[in-house]
Amino acid sequence: MEMESNYRLRKVTHNDCKLVFEWANDEIVRLNSFNVEPIIYENHVDWFRKKLESNNSFMYIFEVDSVEVGIIRLDKIHDNSYLINYSIAKEYRGKGYATLLLKLVKETYKNSVLVGKVKATNIGSLKAFIKAGYLEENQEDIKIYYSIEGSHIEGRA
Numbered sequence: 001m002e003m004e005s006n007y008r009l010r011k012v013t014h015n016d017c018k019l020v021f022e023w024a025n026d027e028i029v030r031l032n033s034f035n036v037e038p039i040i041y042e043n044h045v046d047w048f049r050k051k052l053e054s055n056n057s058f059m060y061i062f063e064v065d066s067v068e069v070g071i072i073r074l075d076k077i078h079d080n081s082y083l084i085n086y087s088i089a090k091e092y093r094g095k096g097y098a099t100l101l102l103k104l105v106k107e108t109y110k111n112s113v114l115v116g117k118v119k120a121t122n123i124g125s126l127k128a129f130i131k132a133g134y135l136e137e138n139q140e141d142i143k144i145y146y147s148i149e150g151s152h153i154e155g156r157a
Contacts, residue, residue, distance in 0.1 A: 023070070060072050064100075102132035
């Protein structure tokens with residue numbers, strides 16, 4: 001991955017529904033998700049519409065040189081804190097894009113607390129959060145990452 005690349009976050013639109021569905025139903029994404037069951041398209045369409053209409057969820061497509069590389073969703077936990085959910089398209093995994101995405105969203109939401117929950121078996125995401133400068137907290141079979149030191153939130157997501 002070249003650091004000179006032009007990358008950005010663009011807001012997800014209704015036109016992205018099918019792409020988001022395809023990424024979310026990827027075999028590795030399902031394996032690394034807390035809900036491993038395949039997603040039914042009709043259910044996805046309803047969920048997607050509700051997320052777009054919500055004032056508590058923000059979804060962005062991560063583009064590198066105008067190519068759609070991944071997605072990130074921020075769901076409000078408390079006043080100024082958000083739970084991160086992201087995915088990189090399979091053809092772009094292992095190239096450092098997750099780290100870049102996590103750094104970009106951290107900078108974009110620098111006055112907020114961002115929280116990532118990752119299965120301990122999801123090595124790629126564990127490494128990406130660390131490389132992006134998030135702070136790690138171990139819990140049994142998951143690890144929790146915070147964008148800001150001392151930001152442990154009561155009633156974690």
